[in-house]
Amino acid sequence: MELSEFIAITLSEIQRGVQTAINNTKDKVSGVINPVWGTPKDIGASHIQSIHFDIAVTTVEKASGQVSGGIKVVGVTLGGGSTGSSETTEVSRIQFSIPIVPPVTNVNHESQAS
Numbered sequence: 001m002e003l004s005e006f007i008a009i010t011l012s013e014i015q016r017g018v019q020t021a022i023n024n025t026k027d028k029v030s031g032v033i034n035p036v037w038g039t040p041k042d043i044g045a046s047h048i049q050s051i052h053f054d055i056a057v058t059t060v061e062k063a064s065g066q067v068s069g070g071i072k073v074v075g076v077t078l079g080g081g082s083t084g085s086s087e088t089t090e091v092s093r094i095q096f097s098i099p100i101v102p103p104v105t106n107v108n109h110e111s112q113a114s
Contacts, residue, residue: 003055011098014051019103032105040106047104050097061088 022033036043 003057006055007053007098010053011051011100015100015102022103022105026105032107034102034104035107036104037107039108042106043101043104047101048099049102050099052097053095055094057092057094059090059092061090063087 018034025031025033036047
């Protein structure tokens with residue numbers, strides 16, 4: 001998976017997950033998820049949260065001198081098996097944050113008084 005695809009899917013899934021949690025609990029439990037007092041127009045800069053990414057980037061050079069490039073997000077498989085080639089692996093890390101405003105639950109001032 002390309003890094004850009006991983007970031008896009010992760011951010012989208014976080015937004016969808018928060019919205020699903022809000023929808024699943026609305027009017028079913030006491031309390032709210034990610035409350036904002038007022039109306040949707042009251043959502044502003046104070047509601048920005050950061051999603052922090054810490055990604056390991058691996059470059060593998062095979063014995064044949066071939067280098068695989070690009071930034072990819074991959075799973076690691078451990079297990080048996082043997083091959084006749086050797087590899088040199090270099091790992092770098094990328095850390096960054098993306099600001100977002102996740103879905104909110106609007107709490108009006110009247111419901112606060114009851």
